[in-house]
Amino acid sequence: LSSPRYGSSRGMPGNESLAEVHRPFTHMAATSSSIALGATRLNPMATALGPAATIDQVTTAIQECFQDKVPYFRIYTSILVACHSSSAMSTSLFSESAGVIYSDACYHDLDPTARDALHPHVFELTADAYTHLRRLRQDQVIVLSGVSGSGKSETAKMICDQLCVLASNSGRHNTRAQYQMAHVGAIVEAFACAQTAESMGATRAGLWHEIQFTERGHIAGSKLVAFGLDRWRVTSRPAGERTFNVFYYLLHGSTSDERQEWQFRHGSDESWFSYLKTTRPPKSHGQRGPPAAHYAFMMDQLRTALKVCGIKQHALFQVLAAIMHLGNVEFADAAEQSDTATVKNPDEVELAAQYLGVPAAALTAALSFKTALVSNDLCTVFLNSHGASAQRDALARALYHLVFYWLVDAINQNTSDPEATNHIAVLQMYGFS
Numbered sequence: 001l002s003s004p005r006y007g008s009s010r011g012m013p014g015n016e017s018l019a020e021v022h023r024p025f026t027h028m029a030a031t032s033s034s035i036a037l038g039a040t041r042l043n044p045m046a047t048a049l050g051p052a053a054t055i056d057q058v059t060t061a062i063q064e065c066f067q068d069k070v071p072y073f074r075i076y077t078s079i080l081v082a083c084h085s086s087s088a089m090s091t092s093l094f095s096e097s098a099g100v101i102y103s104d105a106c107y108h109d110l111d112p113t114a115r116d117a118l119h120p121h122v123f124e125l126t127a128d129a130y131t132h133l134r135r136l137r138q139d140q141v142i143v144l145s146g147v148s149g150s151g152k153s154e155t156a157k158m159i160c161d162q163l164c165v166l167a168s169n170s171g172r173h174n175t176r177a178q179y180q181m182a183h184v185g186a187i188v189e190a191f192a193c194a195q196t197a198e199s200m201g202a203t204r205a206g207l208w209h210e211i212q213f214t215e216r217g218h219i220a221g222s223k224l225v226a227f228g229l230d231r232w233r234v235t236s237r238p239a240g241e242r243t244f245n246v247f248y249y250l251l252h253g254s255t256s257d258e259r260q261e262w263q264f265r266h267g268s269d270e271s272w273f274s275y276l277k278t279t280r281p282p283k284s285h286g287q288r289g290p291p292a293a294h295y296a297f298m299m300d301q302l303r304t305a306l307k308v309c310g311i312k313q314h315a316l317f318q319v320l321a322a323i324m325h326l327g328n329v330e331f332a333d334a335a336e337q338s339d340t341a342t343v344k345n346p347d348e349v350e351l352a353a354q355y356l357g358v359p360a361a362a363l364t365a366a367l368s369f370k371t372a373l374v375s376n377d378l379c380t381v382f383l384n385s386h387g388a389s390a391q392r393d394a395l396a397r398a399l400y401h402l403v404f405y406w407l408v409d410a411i412n413q414n415t416s417d418p419e420a421t422n423h424i425a426v427l428q429m430y431g432f433s
Contacts, residue, residue, distance in 0.1 A: 253299020
């Protein structure tokens with residue numbers, strides 16, 4: 001998969017070598033000060049570096065972008081470096097109208113000089129990818145790589161929105177596929193994102209989002225592939241960080257009937273659920289988390305997104321409630337060393353078992369005993385309180401892992417088009433510190 005760029009969108013490959021033509025698009029992210037919309041254009045060295053650029057040249061380009069408040073600069077023809085803070089993405093430079101301007105200048109060529117007057121931008125990169133998909137019938141990929149909290153998720157959303165603008169200009173507006181694609185992001189934000197020390201909504205999984213097109217350039221569907229889910233975050237995480245957003249959505253945004261059904265007996269008190277507790281506020285944010293009203297609003301958004309993507313909600317939320325109650329199960333060591341640990345609060349086991357659709361005795365046995373293969377024999381190991389707690393956490397992580405990938409597969413069954421001609425994929429790499 002590649003995304004070549006040959007300068008003007010009107011250009012076609014001439015005598016370029018195969019290595020020159022097939023270059024993958026890459027996005028690298030960095031943080032900086034806010035953007036000034038009236039910034040002057042940088043000199044050519046700052047906005048476009050050659051393929052043999054040195055570290056010093058790249059550093060100088062970043063410094064000049066900071067000084068002139070220009071959001072991006074380009075390295076060669078296929079690498080775009082973001083030099084802005086994620087909060088700056090709310091400015092008009094990233095608005096829908098800006099997307100239309102870049103679409104006209106970089107794809108339609110309404111004005112031959114319009115492209116030269118524009119700063120390098122992710123909208124320009126997206127238009128280039130779409131241009132070569134249409135004209136060369138080649139699949140494209142845009143790779144987003146950067147530190148956690150650098151704005152990769154927002155950039156991925158802007159790329160998808162810009163592709164909708166470009167595809168709509170091809171003659172069809174607001175298709176069902178576009179509508180579904182716009183809601184997939186809300187599901188990903190709920191199930192794959194969490195608050196960390198670096199970001200209020202860090203994506204804790206790698207994502208391959210494939211936007212599929214018809215032969216005429218209309219959006220036909222989309223496909224999501226997830227990998228490397230940070231499932232350990234379900235049961236443990238660094239001090240001050242939080243588990244996946246969907247648990248807080250469920251706790252704060254459930255209806256009164258759902259609270260009663262899932263036995264949220266303490267209302268929206270997060271400290272009552274072991275897996276939702278936060279020991280202290282993150283260093284970089286100074287607060288325990290967004291207000292309850294925010295989570296309730298996001299829960300409404302999630303319900304809408306699941307409905308649009310054809311996902312049945314009740315059973316999904318019921319398993320999440322089971323995981324929350326499973327985290328509250330406590331164990332005590334038996335009086336005799338040869339006996340297994342006992343459950344201190346069997347009512348929590350009964351609730352978790354009820355929501356999972358299994359007998360409470362079977363769930364208790366699964367938490368208290370462990371089967372091990374010794375030589376060629378299967379042996380039952382009696383677990384003490386520490387071992388049973390570890391077994392409980394392992395089960396909770398496995399349940400969430402299975403729910404997440406089942407959800408991704410269910411989304412794809414309703415949004416993917418197997419007859420699509422080409423695709424543009426957005427590969428969002430796992431954020432690093």
